[in-house]
Amino acid sequence: MSKKLRYTASVDRYKKMNYRRTGKSGLLLPEISLGLWQNFGKNDDFYNQRDLLKCAFDNGITHFDLANNYGPPPGSAEENFGKILEKDFKSYRDELIISSKAGYGMWEGPYGDLGSKKFLVASLDQSLQRMGLEYVDIFYHHRPDYDTPIEETMGTLDLMVRQGKALYIGISNYQPERAKQAFKILQDLGTPCLIHQPRYNIFDRWIENELLDLLGNSGVGAICFSPLAQGMLSNKYINGLPKDSRAVKDSPFLNTNQVLEKLPKIKKLNEIAQNRQQSLAQMAISWILKDHRITSVLIGASKIEQILDSIKAIQNTHFSEEELNNIKEIL
Numbered sequence: 001m002s003k004k005l006r007y008t009a010s011v012d013r014y015k016k017m018n019y020r021r022t023g024k025s026g027l028l029l030p031e032i033s034l035g036l037w038q039n040f041g042k043n044d045d046f047y048n049q050r051d052l053l054k055c056a057f058d059n060g061i062t063h064f065d066l067a068n069n070y071g072p073p074p075g076s077a078e079e080n081f082g083k084i085l086e087k088d089f090k091s092y093r094d095e096l097i098i099s100s101k102a103g104y105g106m107w108e109g110p111y112g113d114l115g116s117k118k119f120l121v122a123s124l125d126q127s128l129q130r131m132g133l134e135y136v137d138i139f140y141h142h143r144p145d146y147d148t149p150i151e152e153t154m155g156t157l158d159l160m161v162r163q164g165k166a167l168y169i170g171i172s173n174y175q176p177e178r179a180k181q182a183f184k185i186l187q188d189l190g191t192p193c194l195i196h197q198p199r200y201n202i203f204d205r206w207i208e209n210e211l212l213d214l215l216g217n218s219g220v221g222a223i224c225f226s227p228l229a230q231g232m233l234s235n236k237y238i239n240g241l242p243k244d245s246r247a248v249k250d251s252p253f254l255n256t257n258q259v260l261e262k263l264p265k266i267k268k269l270n271e272i273a274q275n276r277q278q279s280l281a282q283m284a285i286s287w288i289l290k291d292h293r294i295t296s297v298l299i300g301a302s303k304i305e306q307i308l309d310s311i312k313a314i315q316n317t318h319f320s321e322e323e324l325n326n327i328k329e330i331l
């Protein structure tokens with residue numbers, strides 16, 4: 001992709017992706033969405049960032065997920081995204097679902113963290129400014145805050161929608177009981193919760209206990225993050241540890257010991273994927289999409305080849321009982 005020519009999106013982009021309804025809302029999301037948590041910070045190659053977003057959109061990925069603190073440094077992913085929106089995606093704004101979040105520590109002092117109205121209102125205003133947007137499509141409370149009354153946090157999300165700064169709202173990392181309370185309050189306020197964003201992958205199946213049933217029964221969508229367990233559920237670590245990988249780079253979130261510990265299971269899972277004629281990354285994403293309560297799988301990527309590989313997952317989301325049992329046994 002050229003760095004100088006004006007970007008025009010692929011004309012057949014919508015034929016390359018499937019879209020699912022988000023809970024009981026009117027909003028359709030792509031089965032695969034792209035997150036900007038990693039690889040979009042100040043020191044990441046800006047041209048690569050542009051290529052990743054263009055590649056995603058050209059393949060029907062209409063949803064880009066951000067948060068106030070993505071970078072590093074915090075805020076830089078939104079700044080870079082704002083620049084790319086201005087350069088490449090200005091005429092496509094109405095074809096995009098852009099989300100942001102607040103809930104983790106963002107600035108010094110008592111008003112830069114957690115779930116107070118004071119923090120959330122200021123943080124969304126900052127995010128909008130960084131991205132050059134008038135509104136985000138989805139705004140999330142990023143994690144539960146057990147010290148702030150949940151009515152205050154949910155009331156603030158409702159306010160954002162009423163002010164036109166967010167079209168829909170969601171919650172992330174909430175356990176079932178707290179999520180249930182949030183859904184009730186939001187419903188009563190007249191701003192139903194659109195979506196929940198939990199971690200879910202073959203190695204981390206906590207949402208199967210209770211949360212998925214709750215979401216299905218409440219008409220709330222689910223968008224699952226870290227579907228590849230940050231890259232471990234792919235073939236990238238099978239023949240060694242690539243220097244440019246997240247585990248080897250200085251990531252506070254994934255280290256080589258975590259990868260080495262999981263390697264025997266990764267190799268066995270890779271064999272099942274090969275028998276399905278899929279890459280391990282594709283199988284890991286298909287495995288999530290087999291459940292129709294899940295609206296979208298939220299991937300990350302450092303290279304366009306990874307996006308091109310991962311999106312093929314939508315072509316085969318059926319698993320035989322035998323395959324499911326074999327996967328379970330490995331775990």
Ligand SMILES: NC(=O)c1ccc[n+]([C@@H]2O[C@H](COP(=O)([O-])OP(=O)(O)OC[C@H]3O[C@@H](n4cnc5c(N)ncnc54)[C@H](OP(=O)(O)O)[C@@H]3O)[C@@H](O)[C@H]2O)c1
Nearest residue numbers: 035036037225226227228229230231234245246281300306
């Ligand atoms: N709500 C929350 O609290 C929360 C928390 C975490 C993430 N998220 C969201 O979820 C998004 C995705 O999280 P994640 O980055 O952990 O997702 P992930 O998809 O599990 O991991 C992405 C990493 O996997 C590797 N990869 C991706 N596709 C590959 C492929 N086809 N083959 C081989 N390797 C591949 C790349 O690693 P390398 O970089 O090593 O190449 C990439 O950076 C984030 O951007 C963010 O939007 C939300």
